[in-house]
Amino acid sequence: xxxxxxxxxxxxxxxxxxxxxxxxxxxxxxxxxxxxxxxxxxxxxxxxxxxxxxxxxxxxxxxxxxxxxxxxxxxxxxxxxxxxxxxxxxxxxxxxxxxxxxxxxxxxxxxxx
Amino acid sequence: xxxxxxxxxxxxxxxxxxxxxxxxxxxxxxxxxxxxxxxxxxxxxxxxxxxxxxxxxxxxxxxxxxxxxxxxxxxxxxxxxxxxxxxxxxxxxxxxxxxxxxxxxxxxxxxxxx
Numbered sequence: 589x590x591x592x593x594x595x596x597x598x599x600x601x602x603x604x605x606x607x608x609x610x611x612x613x614x615x616x617x618x619x620x621x622x623x624x625x626x627x628x629x630x631x632x633x634x635x636x637x638x639x640x641x642x643x644x645x646x647x648x649x650x651x652x653x654x655x656x657x658x659x660x661x662x663x664x665x666x667x668x669x670x671x672x673x674x675x676x677x678x679x680x681x682x683x684x685x686x687x688x689x690x691x692x693x694x695x696x697x698x699x700x701x
Numbered sequence: 702x703x704x705x706x707x708x709x710x711x712x713x714x715x716x717x718x719x720x721x722x723x724x725x726x727x728x729x730x731x732x733x734x735x736x737x738x739x740x741x742x743x744x745x746x747x748x749x750x751x752x753x754x755x756x757x758x759x760x761x762x763x764x765x766x767x768x769x770x771x772x773x774x775x776x777x778x779x780x781x782x783x784x785x786x787x788x789x790x791x792x793x794x795x796x797x798x799x800x801x802x803x804x805x806x807x808x809x810x811x812x813x814x815x
Contacts, residue, residue, distance in 0.1 A: 597741070622803070631705075631791055631806030632744075678743060688759070689804060693743040 590615045592681050594692035601669050602700045609664040609695050611679030620682035621662040622689065623653055627675045635677075638662065649673070674699045703728045707792050707807035714779075714786070714814050722777045722810045724792035732795040733775035734804065737761060737788045744791065750775055779812060787814045 591614045601607055613619055620639055624632040636647025643655040653664045662679060676696045680689040705726045714720045726733065732751050736744040746759030750769040764783025769775055775794075779786045789811050793804040 624804075624806075629809070629811070631707075631808045632793075632804070633806070634803050637803060688746060688749065691744040693741060 590619075590681055590683060590690045592679050592690050592692040594677075594679055594695050596695045597693070598696045598698065600698040600700060603671050604668050607664075607666045607669045607673070607697070609677050609679075609697070611662045611664065611692060612660050613662065613679075613681045614660065615681055615683075618657075621653075621655060622680040622682070623647065623651070623662070623664050624678045624680065624691075625649075625675050626678065626694075632678060635664070669697075669699055671699045671701065673697060705792055705794055705805055705807035707790075707810050710808065710810060712810060712812045714812060716814055717781045719778055719780050720786075720812065722779070722790055722792075722812070724775045724777065724807060725773055726775075726792075726794045726805075727773065728794055728796065728805060729772070730794035730796040730805070731772070732802075733769070734793045734795070735759075735765070735767065735775070735777045736791045736793065738791055738809075739788050747777065747790075786812055788812060 593612045622637045623635040626632045635651050636645050638645050638655045646652050651666050676694045678694045679692040682689050708723045734749040735747040738744050745761050747765050748767040750756035756769050766778045791809045792807045795802045795804050
C-alpha cells in the first residue's frame with residue numbers, strides 16, 4: 589500500500605536560513621509526487637509537483653524539491669526562508685490508476701525573526 | 702476568477718443534527734473531492750466524484766453523504782451518525798481524467814459540534 593511519511597512534525601528556522609523538509613514515500617511504481625502549503629485556516633496551495641523527467645523540480649515562492657528514487661524521498665528545499673513561509677507543508681503521493689492522493693501528516697514550519 | 706468556493710466558513714451544530722457543507726467550482730473540472738483534516742493527521746479522503754451523478758467512498762465515508770447533480774457542485778452532508786464531526790473540511794477539484802492531477806482546494810469549512 590502507498591504511504592507518505594513526513595518525519596518532522598515541527599521545524600523552526602531563522603529568517604534567512606536555509607530549509608529542508610523531509611518526505612519519504614512507499615510505492616511500487618514511479619510515483620506522482622506533490623508538495624502543498626497551507627496557511628492557518630486556509631485551503632492548500634500547490635507548491636510543486638513531480639511526474640517524470642528531471643528529478644529536481646522548481647516550484648513557486650522559491651521552493652524546489654528533489655526526487656531520489658534510491659532513497660524513496662522527495663524533500664522540499666528553500667535556500668533562504670522568509671517570515672511569510674511560516675505555514676504547514678504537506679507532501680502527497682498519487683497512484684497511477686485513480687485520482688486519489690495520499691497525504692502525509694504535515695510539517696509545521698515556524699520562522700524566527 | 703476561477704476557483705472553489707466553500708460555505709459556510711464556520712458552522713456550529715448541536716449533536717443529533719445533520720448539516721450540509723457547500724462546495725462550488727467554476728474551473729470546469731470533472732473530479733471533485735471532500736477531505737477531512739484533524740490536527741496531526743493530515744488529510745483523509747471522505748468521498749470523491751469523477752463525473753456527474755457518480756461518486757465513490759473514500760477512506761472515512763461513514764456518517765457522511767454526498768451528491769453530484771451538477772458538475773459545478775459537490776455538497777457534503779455530515780449526518781448525526783458521524784460520531785466525531787468536529788473538524789476542518791476541505792473540498793477540492795481536479796481537471797485531469799484517467800490520471801493523477803493537481804488538486805485545487807477551497808478555503809475550507811470548520812465544523813464544531815456543541
